[in-house]
Amino acid sequence: MLTFLLSCDERREQQWEHMSWWAFTDADARSEKYRRFLVDGLTRSLVAAQARHMSARTGGMILWQILFDMVDRSRPVDRVLDGPTSEVWIEPWVRHLEQRGVRFHRRHEVTGIRCSDGRVSTVVLTAADGDGSTGGVVEITADHFVSAMPVERLDVLITPELKAAEPRLAGLKRLITRWMNGVIFFLDRDVPLAHGHALFVDSEWALTAISQKQFWPDVDLSARGDGTVRGILSVDVSDWYTPGRRTGKPAIQCTEREIREEVWGQILDHIDDGSLDRANIVDWFLDPAIGFPDPAVVTNAEPLLINTAGSLPDRPPAATAIPNLFLAADFVRTNTDLATMEAANEAARAAVNGILDADGSGAARCTIHPLHEPESLRPLRDLDAVRWRVERSLGAVFGAGRNATVDLARMLPDAVLGAARLFR
Ligand SMILES: Cc1cc2nc3c(=O)[nH]c(=O)nc-3n(C[C@H](O)[C@H](O)[C@H](O)COP(=O)(O)OP(=O)(O)OC[C@H]3O[C@@H](n4cnc5c(N)ncnc54)[C@H](O)[C@@H]3O)c2cc1C
Known part of the structure; x- marks a missing residue:
């Protein structure tokens, strides 16, 4: 972790980005417990990423952010909404936008992005039911277009014309997504479990959970549904590929009922300790993105982007080379650098700034926050930047003998520091 923290940005982007978190943490040479709890456990549970695939740059950066939050008592490490997401966030936001004149085409989805003369000319919307009835297709023209679609949805709409105008869009195809979807258990009594998220680090399906009621002070559960629910246990299943102990199958091969049994x-x-009892389950709910088109197939309409080693160059910026196309989604290249709501938010801020720039607007720009780094360590990161440049130039000069030259370069700063100490 210290190696990562003291590494300069260039080393992080050009060396650690191309190494897996598994290799960076030397997991092969460590104990099973080290691997399970410190290497794979965290990445698998928090972001559905196996440490063998996740970029060391992302792993190191995000783990440090969590650790900084843990030691800074002024900032809670675990922040949650104070009510159901739709009610406290999505619906108020939609109302706000509608009051500002935004018009939503709720039944439609984007099915085409037309490009001519290096600009987006039209976006085609098709009614989601696809019945071809009047009003089924809408064509939108606008000064600027912001795509907030997930990577796997945008990727299939990228045409050769769009790629010619913005070659970086070709990289979307190489970005990897994995499954991470939720299960909710409605209970007839409240079981708070922990005051925050619970990580079942060594569970086969990489479960995390939160007992919601304690965080929803203004929500009267007894006034909802049939009035019997008192507690809500919301669970994320982050590993859909490892067999569960009961079913012997990975979640991706299970029926709805098997998923419920295995998760519980x-x-x-x-x-x-007896605080949870099957008899307390009033009802349960599986993310509707999980589909069962036939008994042998399980599909997922909403997978999650994984920051695999070496994927950074394939992530486009919010302001593309197409002057009127902007991207505002979690796969966009951002400081946040992890598929989260913060990353999507940061990308949206950058997209807004891009539009203001394109319009030559004098309006204030949105703030883009850097990730936290201790300022006191800056001199050591600067020193590593010098070291990195020396390593690179020696590597370039000596070519195949790079390893030896890298070792030599590693020694240089220590030699300089040693000499300085002697001199003083
Ligand atoms: C189970 C789970 C738990 C998570 N937990 C957290 C967490 O605790 N904290 C956190 O910060 N992040 C969390 N995340 C990640 C976070 O939810 C996402 O990174 C974030 O929602 C991405 O935002 P977005 O706007 O880029 O995309 P989305 O929120 O996916 O929004 C994309 C929208 O585009 C729409 N769309 C798709 N295709 C089309 C089309 N063709 N035309 C029109 N519209 C289309 C979709 O319907 C959707 O509304 C979690 C993710 C999952 C799956």
């Missing part, structure tokens, strides 16, 4: 069972494996 894996939670009970960890919480065996």
Whole structure:
């Protein structure tokens, strides 16, 4: 972790980005517990990424942000909404936008992005039911277009014309997504579990959970549904590819009922003090993005981007080379650098700034926040920047003998520091 923290930006982008978190943490040479709890456990549970695939740059950066939050008592490490997401966030936001004149085409999805003379000319919307009835297709023309679609949806709409105008859009195809979807258990009594998220680090399906009621002071559950619900256990399943102990199958091969049984069972494996009882389940809910088109197939309409090693160059910026196309989604290249709501938010800020720039507007720009780094360590990162440049130039000069020259370069700063100490 210190190696990462003391590395300069160039080393992080050009060396650690291309190494997996697994290799960076030397997991092969460590104990099973080290691998399970410190290497794979965190990446798998928090972001559905196996440490063997996740970029060391992303892993190191994000883990440090969590650690900084843990040691800074003025900032809570775990922040959650104070009510159901739709009610406290999405719906008020939609109302706000509508009051500002935004018109939503709720039944439509984007099915085409036309490009001519290096600009987006029209965006084609098609009614989601696809029945071809009047009003099924709408063509939108505008001064600027902001795409907030997920990577796997935008990628299929990228035409050769768009790629010619913005070659970096070709990289979308190489970005990797994995499954991470939720299951909710509605209980007839409240079981707070922990005052924050619970990580079932060594569960086969990489479960995390939160018991919601304690964070929703203004929500009267008894006034909802049939009035019997008192507690809500919301669970993320972050590993859909490892077999569960009960079913012997990965979630991706399970029926809806098997998913429910396995998830509940894996939670009970960890919480065996009797506070959770199957008899308390009033109802349950599986993310509707998970589909079962036939008994042998499970589909997922909403996978999650994974920052795999070496994927950074394939992530385009919010302001593209197409002067009227901007991207505002979690796969965009941002400081946040992890598929989260913060990353999507930062990309949206950058997209807004891009539009203001394109219009030559004098309006104030949105703030883009850097990730936290201790200022006191800057001199050491600067020193590493010198070291990095020396390593690079020696590597370039000596070509195949690079390893030896890198070792030599590593010694140089220490030699300089040693000499300085002697001199003083
Ligand atoms: C189970 C789970 C738990 C998570 N937990 C957290 C967390 O605790 N904290 C956190 O910060 N992040 C979390 N994330 C990640 C976070 O939800 C995403 O990174 C974030 O929502 C991405 O925002 P976005 O705007 O880029 O995309 P989305 O939120 O995916 O929005 C994209 C929108 O585009 C729409 N769309 C798709 N295709 C089309 C089309 N063709 N035409 C028109 N519209 C289209 C979709 O319907 C959707 O509304 C979690 C993700 C998952 C899956």
